Amino acid sequence: MPSTSECPNRQAHSPYVPTTNGCGGQDSWSASFIPNSFGPANFTACCDAHDICYGTCNSNKANCDNAFGDCFAGPCSVFPAGSPLRDQCMQIAALYYSAVVLFGGGPYETSQREACDCCGSSCSDLPCQPGPCGATPSCNGTTSCGCKSGSDRTYCVREIACLDTVTCTTNANCPSGRVCVFNTCCGAGGWCAPLCGGSSGLVAPLSSGSGILRRE
Structure with missing residues (x-):
């Protein structure tokens, strides 16, 4: 967390x-x-x-x-x-x-x-059980947020534009307000994704960039 x-x-x-x-x-x-x-x-x-x-x-x-x-x-x-x-x-x-x-x-x-665990209020399993790409349990009361495995915990994160983020191995590689999660639709390895459930600045949707959005 x-x-x-x-x-x-x-x-x-x-x-x-x-x-x-x-x-x-x-x-x-x-x-x-x-x-x-x-x-x-x-x-x-x-x-x-x-x-x-x-x-x-x-x-x-x-x-x-x-x-x-x-x-x-x-x-x-x-x-x-x-x-x-x-x-x-x-x-x-x-x-x-x-x-x-x-x-x-x-x-x-x-x-x-x-x-x-940093999970949204709608994660029914404790801790959240992350799913593979396309089968992410929703959290934080919205389908735009899902439970994903991080390097240390399971996180409730918002959808990301794959070409508008960076790869990572730990949370230290990510900008403030984002965490390193795995098993995304963006490819192998970890990707920095914005947390759901924080202040408005932390959970604001990313720009669509290339238009390739994935629910994480």
């Missing part, structure tokens, strides 16, 4: 299961600066729940972050109310919350790309 902004009609990628790595991640550098606990207050469950929330297709980042911030009241309750240790624990919690709000955008996008 490209990005959440370019694919508003995301659907869960089966059989993806979100992974967790505690508060500091798997590398020792981050673990030393972002510990899983403060004394007897263990934050691991809160951090793992936040990982799962980010890794759940169509989750809302702000909701995940807010639930994460609220979660720390439980672990910090091991210290007496009003005690300096309780206050210090909640200050640490506030720092963790601020960190995900300010710097969690990248991890959220990465998790959503792993958790979701």
Whole structure:
């Protein structure tokens, strides 16, 4: 999947299961600066729940972050109310919350790309099952859009003019708003096709060019 902004009609990628790595991640550098606990207050469950929330297709980042911030009241309750240790624990919690709000955008996008397929709202099978040329399942509520296999996911893409696009091997070869799909009617290999379901600029039909249009 490209990005959440370019694919508003995301659907869960089966059989993806979100992974967790505690508060500091798997590398020792981050673990030393972002510990899983403060004394007897263990934050691991809160951090793992936040990982799962980010890794759940169509989750809302702000909701995940807010639930994460609220979660720390439980672990910090091991210290007496009003005690300096309780206050210090909640200050640490506030720092963790601020960190995900300010710097969690990248991890959220990465998790959503792993958790979701970029399919239109009319793809009945999850994930979309792409067909060969001429037998493309429609998606996004229109026959001009169809499910096609990409290098990493199945995408809901708009019809393309074969002489008005470029070949590709991955999404990185395509202009913004387009993805690399295969099994098109344009020939062997991958071709850059515009996504359906994004903003009007992303889904605007291509010019007819040579007049050779194929439904992808």
